[in-house]
Amino acid sequence: MDEPTLRVFQKFKEMSRKGDYAPVNVIEDKLQGFVVQAMEDIPKYTLISEYVGEVDYARNRLYDSNDSIMDLLRTTRSATSLVICPESRGNLARFLSGINNHKSTAKNKLNVTILRVFINSNIFPFSIIRSEAYVSTLKDM
Amino acid sequence: MCILVGATPKSSKTLYEFFCVKPKLPITQAQKNVKESKDSMEEEGNSQSTRDEEETQAAELKRLESPLRTKKRAKKGTKRLILKKQKKPFFRLPKLLEDEEALLHQKTLFAKALISKNLTFDDDLCFSNPDCPPEANDASLEPNLQVSLFSLKFALIFSQENG
Numbered sequence: 017m018d019e020p021t022l023r024v025f026q027k028f029k030e031m032s033r034k035g036d037y038a039p040v041n042v043i044e045d046k047l048q049g050f051v052v053q054a055m056e057d058i059p060k061y062t063l064i065s066e067y068v069g070e071v072d073y074a075r076n077r078l079y080d081s082n083d084s085i086m087d088l089l090r091t092t093r094s095a096t097s098l099v100i101c102p103e104s105r106g107n108l109a110r111f112l113s114g115i116n117n118h119k120s121t122a123k124n125k126l127n128v129t130i131l132r133v134f135i136n137s138n139i140f141p142f143s144i145i146r147s148e149a150y151v152s153t154l155k156d157m
Numbered sequence: 158m159c160i161l162v163g164a165t166p167k168s169s170k171t172l173y174e175f176f177c178v179k180p181k182l183p184i185t186q187a188q189k190n191v192k193e194s195k196d197s198m199e200e201e202g203n204s205q206s207t208r209d210e211e212e213t214q215a216a217e218l219k220r221l222e223s224p225l226r227t228k229k230r231a232k233k234g235t236k237r238l239i240l241k242k243q244k245k246p247f248f249r250l251p252k253l254l255e256d257e258e259a260l261l262h263q264k265t266l267f268a269k270a271l272i273s274k275n276l277t278f279d280d281d282l283c284f285s286n287p288d289c290p291p292e293a294n295d296a297s298l299e300p301n302l303q304v305s306l307f308s309l310k311f312a313l314i315f316s317q318e319n320g
Contacts, residue, residue, distance in 0.1 A: 023246070025248070028251075037251060037267075038251030038252070039253070050274070055254070055259070055263075062249045063249065063251060066280065068281060070284075071283065071284050072286050073288070073293075089295075089299055091298045100282065102276070105278075105279040106271070106279065107278060107279065110276065134296050138294045138295070139299075140282070
């Protein structure tokens with residue numbers, strides 16, 4: 017990654033701290049619960065939010081029923097692998113809905129991807145628009 | 158009258174030209190070529206395609222024989238201008254809504270969702286577990302990391318500006 021990209025991440029952090037996000041609304045759906053819906057067309061590779069929450073070792077969360085757990089660090093051992101659990105703290109990324117992983121055709125619906133960015137020897141997961149999102153529900157894995 | 162009847166009505170020759178015998182002159186090369194071309198015109202219907210092929214082959218041979226790049230002498234005192242394109246960042250910043258009311262509505266909906274899920278808004282990773290310090294987020298532990306390492310300079314800038 018180069019300097020201009022790093023500047024983009026810094027600026028995005030400043031924006032998201034104020035609660036300024038891309039034109040998306042968190043709407044309650046009767047079936048799925050809360051979903052994130054784009055209000056305008058969002059171009060490709062637009063940053064949506066950083067995936068934040070409480071960080072814990074994967075070993076401690078093996079039997080956790082939370083459906084929003086996200087990998088942060090994937091070492092080969094669960095004792096050193098880290099996960100993010102947005103249980104009591106979170107932001108917009110918490111409300112991004114997932115797809116049905118068992119269906120091969122469901123991948124066509126994906127329009128958001130979570131990218132783990134390596135900054136200063138640490139990893140930060142950022143959710144970005146994978147393919148141009150039109151006015152629709154944002155879905156990640 | 159017989160002659161007139163026998164003469165081809167379509168020919169453009171006059172009667173004078175028809176009966177006069179012209180003295181034979183030595184044929185020059187150019188005339189030869191013209192003659193040959195005239196002869197070939199008759200057979201053109203059949204041989205046109207073959208001639209086209211020959212022409213194309215000859216042109217291709219010429220092209221292959223000619224050097225790819227002609228050497229040009231570099232002018233003295235001139236320098237090459239190397240224009241560096243500034244790299245555009247891969248990621249894009251989100252464009253905020255211009256309408257203030259819509260922006261407020263967006264924030265209220267987000268706040269409502271957070272409240273209903275009993276969540277606290279936070280924009281940084283939270284290392285609340287004392288057993289799991291921030292140092293545990295060490296990328297060197299991950300063997301299959303596919304991201305190139307930052308230069309130390311940029312990493313330092315990021316850490317300084319983020320406090």
